[in-house]
Amino acid sequence: MKYFLALLLLLLTVSAHAENITCSIDGMFMHTIIGWDTVSGKAKLSDFIDRSVEGNLVYSRKHDDGYAHNIIFHFNNKKTYGTDMAEFVIYPKNKKGKQQILGTAFIVKDGEKHVDYSYGMHDIQCQSL
Secondary structure, three states, X not given: OHHHHHHHHHHHHXXXXXXXXXXXXXXXXXXXXXXXXXXXXXXXXXXXXXXXXXXXXXXXXXXXXXXXXXXXXXXXOHHHHOOOEEEEEEXXXXXXXXXXXXXXXXXXXXXXXXEEEEEEEEEEEEEEX
């Protein structure tokens, strides 16, 4: 019984820290929304015509000032956008809570990533759900 209670407490603790985050990307033509779950690491990128690509959060760390995070996502783009993968990095723009996103599409040849094109750098507005 005590093992069951310990497991239940552990599960409740983990789920209490789960956070879904959604961000709108200002000025990005094809990709407009990125969202992720902080516990599962699952991410989703959706564009203005409701196409979406699922991916993973592959890296996250607190920024030097402890205020913001650097976050890296990988998405498999082949079926939706014609590239093998895309990588997006969210990082702090300044200390007032502003953030930016930088995106790059890649093709993979012989196991190596090669830049296909850049999505550019854009301001991003994020909120927890």
